[in-house]
Amino acid sequence: MQILLLILSILIYLFFGKIGFIYLLFSCISSFILSKYLNGRHKKLALIMSITLTLILYLFFKFINFFDFKNIFVPLGISYYTLQIFSYLIDLYKGKIKREKNFFRYLLYVIYFPYIFIGPITKYQDIKEDFDHCKKFHKENFSLGIPRIVWGLFKKIVIANRMWIIINTITNNSYVGSYVLLACLLYSILLYCDFSGGIDIVLGISKIFGINLKENFNLPFKSESVKEFWNRWHISLGTWLRDYIYIPLGGNRCSKIRQKINVILTFLVSGFWHGTTYIFWGLLNGILVAFSSKLKTKYKILNQIITYVLISLLWVFFIYQNSFIKPFTMLISIFTTFNYLDLFKNIPNLGLDILNYIVLIISILTLFYYDYHKDKINQKFKTSKIEFKTFAICLLVIIILIFGVYGFGFEVKDFIYSKF
Amino acid sequence: MKYIKCIIIIGVFILIFFFINHLLMPKYSETLREGSLTREYYKEDKNHEVIFLGDCEVYANFSPMVLYEKAGITSYVRGNSQQLINQSYYILKETLKYEIPKVVVFNVNSMRYGEDEKNEAYNRLLIDNMKWSKEKIDLINSSMTEGETFLSYVFPILRYHSRFSKLTSEDFKYFLKPKQNSFNGFLITKKIKPYTSLPPKKVLANYNFSDYSYEYLNKITELCQKNNIELILIKAPSLYPYWYNEYDNQIRQYALENNLDYYNLFEEKDVIGIDYQLDTYDGGLHLNLSGATKLSEYFAKILKDNYNLTDYRTDKKISSIYNEKLKEYNKLIKE
Numbered sequence: 001m002q003i004l005l006l007i008l009s010i011l012i013y014l015f016f017g018k019i020g021f022i023y024l025l026f027s028c029i030s031s032f033i034l035s036k037y038l039n040g041r042h043k044k045l046a047l048i049m050s051i052t053l054t055l056i057l058y059l060f061f062k063f064i065n066f067f068d069f070k071n072i073f074v075p076l077g078i079s080y081y082t083l084q085i086f087s088y089l090i091d092l093y094k095g096k097i098k099r100e101k102n103f104f105r106y107l108l109y110v111i112y113f114p115y116i117f118i119g120p121i122t123k124y125q126d127i128k129e130d131f132d133h134c135k136k137f138h139k140e141n142f143s144l145g146i147p148r149i150v151w152g153l154f155k156k157i158v159i160a161n162r163m164w165i166i167i168n169t170i171t172n173n174s175y176v177g178s179y180v181l182l183a184c185l186l187y188s189i190l191l192y193c194d195f196s197g198g199i200d201i202v203l204g205i206s207k208i209f210g211i212n213l214k215e216n217f218n219l220p221f222k223s224e225s226v227k228e229f230w231n232r233w234h235i236s237l238g239t240w241l242r243d244y245i246y247i248p249l250g251g252n253r254c255s256k257i258r259q260k261i262n263v264i265l266t267f268l269v270s271g272f273w274h275g276t277t278y279i280f281w282g283l284l285n286g287i288l289v290a291f292s293s294k295l296k297t298k299y300k301i302l303n304q305i306i307t308y309v310l311i312s313l314l315w316v317f318f319i320y321q322n323s324f325i326k327p328f329t330m331l332i333s334i335f336t337t338f339n340y341l342d343l344f345k346n347i348p349n350l351g352l353d354i355l356n357y358i359v360l361i362i363s364i365l366t367l368f369y370y371d372y373h374k375d376k377i378n379q380k381f382k383t384s385k386i387e388f389k390t391f392a393i394c395l396l397v398i399i400i401l402i403f404g405v406y407g408f409g410f411e412v413k414d415f416i417y418s419k420f
Numbered sequence: 421m422k423y424i425k426c427i428i429i430i431g432v433f434i435l436i437f438f439f440i441n442h443l444l445m446p447k448y449s450e451t452l453r454e455g456s457l458t459r460e461y462y463k464e465d466k467n468h469e470v471i472f473l474g475d476c477e478v479y480a481n482f483s484p485m486v487l488y489e490k491a492g493i494t495s496y497v498r499g500n501s502q503q504l505i506n507q508s509y510y511i512l513k514e515t516l517k518y519e520i521p522k523v524v525v526f527n528v529n530s531m532r533y534g535e536d537e538k539n540e541a542y543n544r545l546l547i548d549n550m551k552w553s554k555e556k557i558d559l560i561n562s563s564m565t566e567g568e569t570f571l572s573y574v575f576p577i578l579r580y581h582s583r584f585s586k587l588t589s590e591d592f593k594y595f596l597k598p599k600q601n602s603f604n605g606f607l608i609t610k611k612i613k614p615y616t617s618l619p620p621k622k623v624l625a626n627y628n629f630s631d632y633s634y635e636y637l638n639k640i641t642e643l644c645q646k647n648n649i650e651l652i653l654i655k656a657p658s659l660y661p662y663w664y665n666e667y668d669n670q671i672r673q674y675a676l677e678n679n680l681d682y683y684n685l686f687e688e689k690d691v692i693g694i695d696y697q698l699d700t701y702d703g704g705l706h707l708n709l710s711g712a713t714k715l716s717e718y719f720a721k722i723l724k725d726n727y728n729l730t731d732y733r734t735d736k737k738i739s740s741i742y743n744e745k746l747k748e749y750n751k752l753i754k755e
Contacts, residue, residue, distance in 0.1 A: 355585035390426040394433035402440060407578050408540060408567050 001134045005209060006104055009113035013076065016117075020075030024111060027054045031085045032106050035099055038092045047093045051086060058082040062276065076418075077116040079273060083240055084110055088124045090244055097125050105131065112211075114202040117418045118195075120216040120236035127211065134210035143389055145207035147381065150396045151370075152200025153404075156415070159363045160194040161405035163187075165351035171319060177337030179346075180316065180330045187315040188308065189364060191416060192220065195234070198415040219371055224303035226285065227292040229311055237273070241266050260290035277324055281317035288314075318416070359403050441577040443591060445548065449599035450590050452545065454479070454501045456601045459549035461498060464604070465741060466519035469729050470495035472605070473512055473640075474527030475503045477656035480706040482525075484604035485749045486716035488742045491724040492731030497605030502542040505530040505636040510559035511546075512640060516647060517553070523650045523727050526640060528671050528682075529663070534630035538565045547573060603749050608709050610753070615696035615704040618660050627666035634674075641678055650727055653682040657689045657715065659696060659704030683722065685715065692718045709753060 014021055030053045037046035061074045088109070091097045100106040108131065109124055110116075163186050169175075170183045199216045206213045216235050223229035230238055242251075246266040252259050264286035271282015288295075288310060295310075296303055313331065320326040352360065370377060381389065448455030457479060470493055472478045479499035487493040498511050508530065515521075543563045550556045560573050572578040583591075601607060644651040653675055655663055668684055675682035685692065692714050696704050699711025707715060723729055732738040 353585050359585075386422050387425045387429060390429045394430060398433060398436060398440070401437070401577055402444070402581050402584050404581065407572060407581070408569075 001136065001209065002105065002108060002131055005112065005131075005134075006108045009108065009111045009116070012113040013111055013116065017076040020078070023057055023075040023078070024081060025107075027057060027081065027085055028107050028110050029103075030054070031089060032100075032103050035089060035092055035106075038089065038099070039095065043093055047089060050089050054082055054085050062272070080116060080119055080121055081110050083121045083237075083273075084124075086244060087121070087240060091124065097128075100124070100128075114205045115213065118198045118202060118415050119234075119417065120199060120202070120213055121240050122213060122236065126214060130211040137208070138210060141207050141210050143386070144382070145204040147389070147393055147396075148204030148207060149201050150204075150393055150400070152197040152202075152204060154363070154396055154400050155193040155197030155200065155367060157400055157404035157406055159360065159367060160190050160197060162352065162356060162360050162363075163190040163193070165356075165405065167319065169349075169351040176330065176333035177339040178334070178343040179339070180319075181313075181334045182343060183319055184312040184315050184334075185309070187319055188221070188312040191315065191318065192217070193367065194415055195417050198417060221308060221368075222304065222372075223307045224300060225292040225296055226288040226307055226310055229307055230285070230289060237270065241270055245269050263290040275321070277321055278317055280324070280327070281314055284314055363403070437577070441575060443587070443595060444580040444583045445576045446544075446580070446583070447590050447594040447598050448545070448549070449594040449601070453601040453607055455545040455548060456598060457498075457500055457605055457607070458546055459598065460600060460602050461496065461515075461605065462551060463600075464496060467738065468494045468496040468519060468604075469522045470525060470723060471512070471515055471521045471523070472497040472499060472525045472527070473503070473508045474499050474656075475529055476501050476706055477529050477658055478525075478527045479602070479605055479607050480609065480701075481656045481658075481712050481715050482719065483606045483608075483709075483712050483716040485606065485742075485746055486713055487720045487723070488732070489746060490717055491720040491729070492733035493720060493723055493729050494732050494738060494742070495604065497602075499527075499605060500542070500546040502533075502537070502539060503530060503546060504533055504537060504542075504563070505633050505640075506535075506562045507546060507559060509636045509639050509643070510555045510562070512643060513558075514550075514553060514555040516643070517555070520647050521649060522729060523652060523723065524640075524644055525652045525654055527656050528637075528653050529655065529658075529661075531629045531633045531637065531671065532661070532667060533633070535632045538563060540565050540568055543568070544579070548576060603745060606712070608712075608752060609701045609706070610709045611701040612698060612708060612710075613701050613703050614698070615659060615700060618704065621662050624664070627664055627670075629667070629670055637674065641680070651680050652727075653680055655682075655684045655686055656707075657686040657692065657694055658706065659700075661705075681726070685719070688718070 010021070013024070017024070031050045034046050034050035034053075037043060038050075040046070058078060061078055064074065088097070088100075088106075092099055100109070109127060112122075112127070115122060166186060167183050167190065170179045175183075196217045203213050203215070214236060218232045218235065220229055220233040223232055246262055249262040249265060250258060251262065254262070264283065267282045267286030267289060268279060269282070270285070271279040274281070295306060297306070313334070316327045316331050320330055348354070381392070446452060446455060448459070454476070468484075470484075470487070472482050472495065476499065479497050482495075482497055484493075484495040484497060487495050498515055500507070500511075503511070508526065512524065543560075543565070547556065547560060547563065550559070560570055564570070569578070641651055643649075653671060655668070655671070663684075663686060671682055671684075674680070694707070694711055694714055699707055699714065701708040724731075732742070
């Protein structure tokens with residue numbers, strides 16, 4: 001099975017990435033060779049060298065992006081596999097894991113096709129055992145993996161792509177003020193559906209092969225503070241940043257001011273990981289997390305609303321991602337241009353007709369109902385008859401085919417997080 | 421047993437899928453009538469001696485009913501909106517699977533368009549209702565624009581799913597039985613919109629037809645020769661888009677080299693008697709019923725006098741079919 005997964009992963013990467021494979025291979029080979037010395041006498045030097053080699057490539061491509069050389073190619077998944085290689089090297093250096101002696105198994109850990117494009121960022125020790133144990137297909141894994149994939153497609157194609165139409169209408173027409181506020185508030189749900197939908201597909205595919213990846217989201221909109229939000233959103237990146245940036249910086253075992261600086265620095269790294277134009281997004285999130293306790297009220301629902309609005313406002317850096325200045329001017333316009341009545345009148349002209357709005361609202365309600373009752377529903381589904389499972393999957397497929405936003409005439413967005 | 425139940429459930433959903441697939445497809449019955457042209461050919465008795473090929477300049481301008489009424493000629497117009505030359509070739513190939521006509525009349529307007537004029541909307545009008553065959557597969561592959569997928573022709577729901585919010589009574593009314601719009605491929609338009617003015621004639625950088633156009637014209641010529649079919653090249657009498665002298669000269673040269681007849685009917689407009697104040701429905705681009713009748717009467721004479729065609733008005737079986745159609749036709753034009 002591991003051979004099959006490796007061949008599949010290489011073929012899929014070559015299909016999408018082509019020459020990017022050379023860079024990936026270079027990072028894998030160099031880190032694999034140097035990993036031999038990570039428990040010897042010169043382990044510190046070996047760690048610095050191995051991380052530097054991978055980091056140089058990573059920074060090179062990130063800076064190319066910064067200088068906006070649009071035609072220069074960036075290896076696919078570089079942001080994800082670089083973090084995975086780092087985590088492997090650092091954990092090996094710290095003696096938390098044993099060195100992988102088989103290069104191909106190491107390569108599989110780095111290039112494993114479900115997560116290479118979108119995550120979740122996975123630690124070697126979290127997947128090693130599953131790789132060892134996946135020897136054949138089990139029908140139980142199929143019956144759990146397939147619905148997860150279809151559900152992910154529903155979130156992406158029916159909800160996220162439909163919301164893109166509204167966001168695109170707002171950005172393409174250079175709307176300001178209340179329209180930007182609406183775009184930000186919607187973008188929270190859009191990004192959630194897009195990203196978590198992609199992760200559902202990744203986890204579903206992995207499940208079919210008998211590999212259990214960790215969840216990347218845990219009811220983020222339930223958060224009562226920005227700090228809590230980041231514990232529930234993109235969990236794998238948050239965990240990575242905590243373990244390899246925040247804690248080495250001193251974590252919370254230092255003065256309160258230093259703690260806050262550590263948080264802000266960690267979020268700056270997160271911003272940079274997303275791209276150079278996201279640095280302010282990281283910085284502002286860091287500040288909000290560092291001072292999140294000051295923003296809390298006595299009321300749970302009010303805290304949730306405040307968190308949702310604050311997080312949403314900062315997505316402005318994602319919506320207007322190609323500029324340093326525009327996100328700020330757009331944010332300012334929310335508080336300076338009071339065109340709420342105009343927005344209200346113009347809602348039917350934001351790219352969706354009434355039936356599409358109805359589909360969108362029903363889909364979002366269904367999504368949140370499922371999310372908030374996930375354990376119960378999943379348990380029921382797991383124990384239900386195969387006939388019911390077949391019926392539910394077929395129904396969802398038909399719903400996606402009819403109500404999905406895809407195909408000719410639509411600017412179908414790739415998964416947002418596949419671009420980082 | 422539970423697996424049999426699952427297969428039944430999947431089967432039911434496949435049926436639902438095809439039902440919805442059909443429901444969401446445009447019916448081309450009351451709106452976009454041009455989309456019905458491909459479909460209507462299959463219902464016909466395939467015994468035509470003349471087949472017209474080309475774009476809107478054939479299905480709007482030539483009436484097979486008039487050809488029959490005036491000269492007893494059995495004909496069919498296999499025209500489509502913006503039928504490009506590669507598409508004409510595959511349509512001809514498909515037609516020859518059903519019947520071998522004596523004469524193929526090809527409107528050369530599409531020679532001006534090369535490969536770049538491919539258009540998704542026109543592709544759909546032509547291909548959506550075409551029967552599956554090797555010709556259809558080749559036609560799709562040679563017609564697809566960037567962003568189109570072959571799969572969306574196999575499963576039109578992939579293209580038309582967004583129509584769920586735009587369904588009208590037409591989609592339900594013609595779900596089972598779509599409306600017959602044409603008479604042997606001729607679409608009647610009675611409206612009059614006189615010619616007033618046209619855009620200025622542009623000077624083009626290059627008047628030469630592309631290699632692509634010649635490649636397919638050669639293919640059409642060879643296919644006709646192989647099947648002993650007389651190929652006639654024509655240019656319909658449209659005021660616009662301009663048919664430049666340079667275009668005309670190239671076609672004349674081609675006809676000469678390949679021993680083909682070429683009729684520039686625009687040059688004959690006065691002999692035909694076309695009055696662009698009365699005989700056009702869009703200011704001179706296409707002829708209306710009155711103009712098409714005049715043109716068809718004129719062309720019927722050319723066909724009768726020069727191409728050894730049978731007068732089927734004395735054939736009992738065929739005349740009964742055509743007389744029935746003529747009755748309908750005359751009723752409609754009098755309405």
